[in-house]
Amino acid sequence: MTAKQFAQLEIETVTVSVPPTVNVRCAGVWTVQGIAPVEQRLAALASSDAGKWVIDGSAISALDTAGAWLLHRTMRAVEQRGARVRISGLRPEFNTLLQLIAARAATAEPAAPVKVGLLASIGQQAWSSLLGVSGMLAFIGESAIAFLRSLAQPHRIRWRPILHNLQTAGFEALPITGLLSFLMGVVIAYQGADQLQRFGANIFIADLVGLSMLRELSPLLTAIIVAGRSGSAYAAQIGTMKISEEIDALRTIGIGPQELLVQPKILALVIALPLLTVYADVAGVLGGMLMANSMLDISFSVFLDRLEDALSLSSFLTGIIKAPVFAVIIALVGCFQGFQVSGGADSVGRQTTVSVVQSIFLVIVADALFSVIFNWLDL
Amino acid sequence: MKKSQEPSAVIDIRALHTRYGKAVVHENVSLAVQPGEIFSLVGGSGCGKSTLLRAIIMLLQPVSGSIRVFGQEVIGLNDEKALPLRRRWGVMFERGALFSSLTVAENVAMVLHEHTQLSASLIDEVVALKIALTGLPADAGAKYPNELSGGMRKRAALARAIALDPELLFLDEPTAGLDPLSASGIDELVKSLRDVLGLTIMMVTHDLDLLWRTADRVAVLDKGHILGIGSMTELSQLDHPLVREYFYGPRGRAAREQAWKKK
Numbered sequence: 001m002t003a004k005q006f007a008q009l010e011i012e013t014v015t016v017s018v019p020p021t022v023n024v025r026c027a028g029v030w031t032v033q034g035i036a037p038v039e040q041r042l043a044a045l046a047s048s049d050a051g052k053w054v055i056d057g058s059a060i061s062a063l064d065t066a067g068a069w070l071l072h073r074t075m076r077a078v079e080q081r082g083a084r085v086r087i088s089g090l091r092p093e094f095n096t097l098l099q100l101i102a103a104r105a106a107t108a109e110p111a112a113p114v115k116v117g118l119l120a121s122i123g124q125q126a127w128s129s130l131l132g133v134s135g136m137l138a139f140i141g142e143s144a145i146a147f148l149r150s151l152a153q154p155h156r157i158r159w160r161p162i163l164h165n166l167q168t169a170g171f172e173a174l175p176i177t178g179l180l181s182f183l184m185g186v187v188i189a190y191q192g193a194d195q196l197q198r199f200g201a202n203i204f205i206a207d208l209v210g211l212s213m214l215r216e217l218s219p220l221l222t223a224i225i226v227a228g229r230s231g232s233a234y235a236a237q238i239g240t241m242k243i244s245e246e247i248d249a250l251r252t253i254g255i256g257p258q259e260l261l262v263q264p265k266i267l268a269l270v271i272a273l274p275l276l277t278v279y280a281d282v283a284g285v286l287g288g289m290l291m292a293n294s295m296l297d298i299s300f301s302v303f304l305d306r307l308e309d310a311l312s313l314s315s316f317l318t319g320i321i322k323a324p325v326f327a328v329i330i331a332l333v334g335c336f337q338g339f340q341v342s343g344g345a346d347s348v349g350r351q352t353t354v355s356v357v358q359s360i361f362l363v364i365v366a367d368a369l370f371s372v373i374f375n376w377l378d379l
Numbered sequence: 380m381k382k383s384q385e386p387s388a389v390i391d392i393r394a395l396h397t398r399y400g401k402a403v404v405h406e407n408v409s410l411a412v413q414p415g416e417i418f419s420l421v422g423g424s425g426c427g428k429s430t431l432l433r434a435i436i437m438l439l440q441p442v443s444g445s446i447r448v449f450g451q452e453v454i455g456l457n458d459e460k461a462l463p464l465r466r467r468w469g470v471m472f473e474r475g476a477l478f479s480s481l482t483v484a485e486n487v488a489m490v491l492h493e494h495t496q497l498s499a500s501l502i503d504e505v506v507a508l509k510i511a512l513t514g515l516p517a518d519a520g521a522k523y524p525n526e527l528s529g530g531m532r533k534r535a536a537l538a539r540a541i542a543l544d545p546e547l548l549f550l551d552e553p554t555a556g557l558d559p560l561s562a563s564g565i566d567e568l569v570k571s572l573r574d575v576l577g578l579t580i581m582m583v584t585h586d587l588d589l590l591w592r593t594a595d596r597v598a599v600l601d602k603g604h605i606l607g608i609g610s611m612t613e614l615s616q617l618d619h620p621l622v623r624e625y626f627y628g629p630r631g632r633a634a635r636e637q638a639w640k641k642k
Binding site: 031032033035036039040064065066069070073093096097100101104105114342343344345346347 | 466479480491494495496497498501504505508509511512521523524525541543544571575576577
């Protein structure tokens with residue numbers, strides 16, 4: 001930008017006259033892009049003492065609302081100090097603009113930001129988390145009622161969305177679940193091989209991989225993957241639908257959002273997650289088996305023989321029984337957080353994040369509870 | 380009717396072709412918008428009005444043709460070169476497109492912070508002024524877009540569009556979804572913006588009242604072609620079945636009669 005595209009200011013103080021007069025000659029481009037250089041000087045000027053001001057605007061070549069506002073604001077500030085201001089020489093269209101700004105200025109006050117104290121914000125936080133908990137409980141209740149209702153009327157169960165969810169949350173998760181579980185098996189075998197070799201207990205690698213994968217790791221790993229993949233998708237989908245009033249539209253058509261959006265997701269995940277877990281079991285054991293073969297020279301047939309002895313039906317079942325519980329947690333939290341969305345895109349992002357964090361947290365808490373219970377039951 | 384080949388035109392479109400995938404949206408569209416004019420695009424839904432607007436503001440790449448804004452070719456312009464141009468125009472989107480994580484005042488201030496060197500306090504004041512100019516109450520500035528009604532959101536979007544005092548303003552359906560009272564408020568606003576700030580305004584609208592009251596010239600689009608360009612009075616005498624239906628249908632008639640009564 002060249003210099004002539006900025007606003008210019010020439011100030012001349014005449015002290016001999018009574019009252020002392022300040023002559024301000026404005027020139028150049030008084031637009032939002034051009035007024036920055038004169039802003040400070042005008043502010044300083046407005047606070048100086050002088051009885052009379054004459055502003056000559058004849059050399060202003062362009063004036064927009066921002067420039068007019070700056071002029072108006074300076075004049076008003078000067079007037080408030082008891083001085084007289086006269087503006088002259090403005091082009092007629094600039095004069096109209098200045099008058100329009102002056103007329104609108106009465107209502108144009110920057111809104112003061114609302115300040116919240118520390119105590120108040122702690123209170124608000126606590127209250128909103130309490131509301132969140134009670135909302136979650138209410139949502140669980142609603143889902144349970146909706147579930148019982150569809151048990152009573154099985155023809156109302158919507159199979160199409162269930163199948164669709166099975167496809168997206170189950171089938172399409174196969175590659176990533178398989179890969180991660182396989183790697184987990186490799187890692188466990190790798191870590192365990194060294195220790196077992198020291199005791200000459202190489203063969204127990206099958207116990208290590210088999211038990212840890214089947215009982216703990218593959219249900220947990222699968223649940224975490226699904227929470228990240230599908231739980232977040234549920235929250236984002238329902239949240240976006242809520243913002244665009246699609247949820248309200250569903251209600252007015254007479255379709256409960258629970259029935260169409262929540263239940264199929266829960267049911268699909270309750271079916272898909274145990275299946276994914278079995279698949280993860282297989283992939284994990286496969287990973288361990290390959291590792292045992294290459295590091296400890298245990299052939300596949302020996303490994304599988306040992307695996308048969310090491311694993312009982314109960315170790316398989318204690319793993320698999322957790323999956324439906326995890327599924328319910330993930331689907332409920334994802335859907336609930338979706339319904340918590342209000343406002344705009346920002347809120348969708350926030351609730352999606354919350355849904356993933358909460359469902360992973362709750363899955364791990366549930367897993368810990370399962371461990372305690374299985375311990376009591378001596379499983 | 381002015382000739383479209385004048386060099387001083389703010390927007391000069393020649394032989395424009397656009398396409399969405401295989402669907403042809405515009406075929407050989409040419410038009411010119413003169414400085415200080417309120418120019419409107421009308422036509423049925425899906426006739427390519429909004430697409431034309433998106434092509435002009437560089438949100439869509441046409442297949443061929445030329446679009447000159449302030450004498451500068453915008454087709455194929457890179458972001459760096461487009462910036463000075465983008466500062467000279469303001470766009471108001473159909474559904475406002477206000478940033479939902481910012482308050483109305485922050486939405487307007489963001490543009491000023493990004494493109495000017497003004498102090499924060501002056502920006503706050505200019506923002507309050509813009510909000511007042513669009514007829515919003517002063518307390519609307521502190522609200523988030525989702526706390527506003529549809530009409531207020533439109534006004535807030537307009538406040539953001541005029542934040543930099545643009546020379547050219549694009550309005551996409553400025554009155555759609557508003558009650559008649561708010562809509563006529565927008566009519567007045569559009570007119571006064573043009574009269575006071577000397578803006579050139581290009582809008583896309585279905586609102587016949589708005590057209591009769593504000594538009595200097597109107598282009599009627601249908602299936603990617605321009606059926607006619609002219610003032611509302613000129614167009615209403617045009618002898619094309621679609622144009623006649625548009626102007627002499629029940630809604631068109633009522634709006635026309637009202638416009639004549641006012642004159």
